[in-house]
Amino acid sequence: MSELATELALIAAKRDENDELRAKRDEFVLDTTVYLDGNSLGALPKAVPGRLADVVAREWGELRIRSWDESGWWTAPERIGDRIAPLVGAAPGRIVVGDSTSVNVFKALVAAVRLAPDTRDEILVDATTFPTDGYIAESAARMTGRTLRAVEPGEVASAVGPRTAAVLVNHVDYRSGRLHDLPGITAAVHAAGALAVWDLCHSAGALPVGLDEHGVDFAVGCTYKYLNGGPGSPAYLYVRSEHQASFDSPLPGWNSHADPFGMTPGYAPADGALRGRVGTPDILSMLALEAALGVWDGVSIESVRAKSLALTDFFLECVAAYVPEGRVTSVTPAAHAERGSQVALRCSPELSASLEQGGTPNAGEVMRRLIARGVVGDFRRPDVLRFGFTPLYVGFADTERAARVLAEVLADVSG
Ligand SMILES: Cc1ncc(COP(=O)(O)O)c(C=O)c1O
Numbered sequence: 001m002s003e004l005a006t007e008l009a010l011i012a013a014k015r016d017e018n019d020e021l022r023a024k025r026d027e028f029v030l031d032t033t034v035y036l037d038g039n040s041l042g043a044l045p046k047a048v049p050g051r052l053a054d055v056v057a058r059e060w061g062e063l064r065i066r067s068w069d070e071s072g073w074w075t076a077p078e079r080i081g082d083r084i085a086p087l088v089g090a091a092p093g094r095i096v097v098g099d100s101t102s103v104n105v106f107k108a109l110v111a112a113v114r115l116a117p118d119t120r121d122e123i124l125v126d127a128t129t130f131p132t133d134g135y136i137a138e139s140a141a142r143m144t145g146r147t148l149r150a151v152e153p154g155e156v157a158s159a160v161g162p163r164t165a166a167v168l169v170n171h172v173d174y175r176s177g178r179l180h181d182l183p184g185i186t187a188a189v190h191a192a193g194a195l196a197v198w199d200l201c202h203s204a205g206a207l208p209v210g211l212d213e214h215g216v217d218f219a220v221g222c223t224y225k226y227l228n229g230g231p232g233s234p235a236y237l238y239v240r241s242e243h244q245a246s247f248d249s250p251l252p253g254w255n256s257h258a259d260p261f262g263m264t265p266g267y268a269p270a271d272g273a274l275r276g277r278v279g280t281p282d283i284l285s286m287l288a289l290e291a292a293l294g295v296w297d298g299v300s301i302e303s304v305r306a307k308s309l310a311l312t313d314f315f316l317e318c319v320a321a322y323v324p325e326g327r328v329t330s331v332t333p334a335a336h337a338e339r340g341s342q343v344a345l346r347c348s349p350e351l352s353a354s355l356e357q358g359g360t361p362n363a364g365e366v367m368r369r370l371i372a373r374g375v376v377g378d379f380r381r382p383d384v385l386r387f388g389f390t391p392l393y394v395g396f397a398d399t400e401r402a403a404r405v406l407a408e409v410l411a412d413v414s415g
């Protein structure tokens with residue numbers, strides 16, 4: 001190791017020693033890999049396999065149908081919603097778990113538009129959005145007879161106006177890791193008389209959100225990233241308390257009926273956020289998520305945020321120290337107020353040229369080599385390397401190693 005690397009490794013070791021979340025890592029199944037892809041699929045909490053085995057063998061295998069009541073299956077969507085609530089600043093009764101984020105974007109956006117007067121004939125959508133939100137917003141606009149206008153999140157405050165029914169924004173940009181101003185944008189949307197719908201996929205479990213505090217109207221998010229619920233774990237829907245009585249879901253299934261077992265032909269909605277339920281919940285995934293949420297016991301989201309910022313700062317510092325200038329450029333804002341929990345590095349065009357192998361995208365090749373050397377991030381076309389930092393199980397030594405291996409890989413590929 002170079003002198004510089006020895007120095008940075010010592011700093012990392014000291015920070016790991018002083019890390020109040022350090023013991024949390026032992027609650028996950030991990031190996032020697034530096035896992036920086038928890039912003040796509042969180043690592044497996046150790047409590048999950050045993051709990052799932054019990055759900056399958058005893059609750060399903062032995063109790064069978066009785067488990068809907070006796071094992072609490074029927075009420076799992078609301079119960080697990082209440083478990084997620086403190087992590088996103090919501091009181092109990094405001095969140096229901098189920099379906100995918102995509103489906104919940106549809107429910108939330110259509111419900112928001114239905115709460116707005118007919119004279120408000122446009123929907124604004126984040127121009128940098130994760131694609132599914134954009135596709136669904138386009139369909140929601142067609143269904144509700146509104147026009148859709150894409151605007152940069154930073155422009156929402158000036159774009160929103162008397163014609164706007166609802167605005168759909170991502171809290172953290174999936175590609176750049178930019179954190180958008182949820183309090184400020186929500187306030188601007190409200191000042192214009194419109195409703196704000198937020199996608200929390202890349203913020204929930206990584207930083208404080210403050211849904212109730214900031215008066216967010218609807219919010220959705222997935223649970224397989226920083227909440228570690230597992231592949232395809234169910235998403236959630238938040239409904240502000242003031243809207244619960246008038247919340248008109250575009251997907252009124254029997255699970256959100258006031259009397260589901262009445263099996264009546266007419267629909268009468270249940271009270272509260274559980275009106276966001278649709279059909280039979282995905283119990284195995286849902287109960288895996290519930291077990292996974294146990295890792296949050298005794299953890300404050302503020303301490304997670306503090307560590308997340310310290311990790312991403314340290315990663316940027318190590319990259320600056322190890323990687324010759326110009327090879328990569330961070331597209332993640334340096335300002336803490338504008339940074340989520342990931343660092344996205346754009347590979348230089350020169351590197352692109354040197355790695356152009358039969359059309360293989362260069363940054364993709366860099367990421368393949370990183371993964372082969374035990375540093376797992378991901379790649380987003382055309383040239384972005386994404387590194388997600390999950391404070392519950394990523395440490396400072398991992399962070400230093402990731403930057404060092406990145407520099408080695410970049411040196412190899414640049415010749
Ligand atoms: C910001 C954002 N919204 C929505 C989604 C899509 O969620 P799902 O595929 O679970 O519907 C993702 C990730 O896949 C995402 O990152």
Ligand SMILES: Nc1c(O)cccc1C(=O)C[C@H](N)C(=O)O
Binds near residue numbers: 039040041174
């Ligand atoms: N949901 C995913 C999947 O089913 C396969 C691969 C990746 C994902 C993701 O979550 C992608 C992620 N939302 C992103 O920010 O790019």
